[in-house]
Amino acid sequence: MRQCEVYLHNICAGVLTEEDNREYVFTYDKSYLSDEGNPPVSLTLPLREEPYRSPYLFSTFFNMLSEGENRQIQSQLLRIDAEDDFGILLATCQHDTVGAITVKPIV
Structure with a gap:
């Protein structure tokens, strides 16, 4: 089992x-939900207490990943299987992402 904290605008929104x-x-953090001013991490993951479950990496997070040659280069440099979406997410989406979402691995 692998996990990461999901941050939206540098605020911990939940755990993937x-x-x-x-x-x-994906489960929203209770303290994130308690602040009514916090937006959802995505329109496809509206705020709620119940966890979201999927046999595939949620599109919100999958769309943060590189594609094509860039993905191949990343997987070679990082020594991660190019098919390991979650591993690449953990390795590449901690800083300077396109958009407001970042992730921090939980070890």
Whole structure:
């Protein structure tokens, strides 16, 4: 199981988990939900207490990943399988992402 904290505008919005069965779970942080001024991380993941589950990496996070040659170069340089979406997300989306979302691996 691998996990990361998901930040929106440098505020911890929740936790994204890749479970051992390759199911993905996103859960909003309770303190994030308690502030009514906080927006959802995406229109496809509206604010709610119940976790979101998917057999695929949620499009919000998948769309943060490089494609094509850039992805191949990243996977070679980082020594991560090019098909390991979650691994590449953890390795490349901690800083300077396009958009307001960043992730921090939980070790």
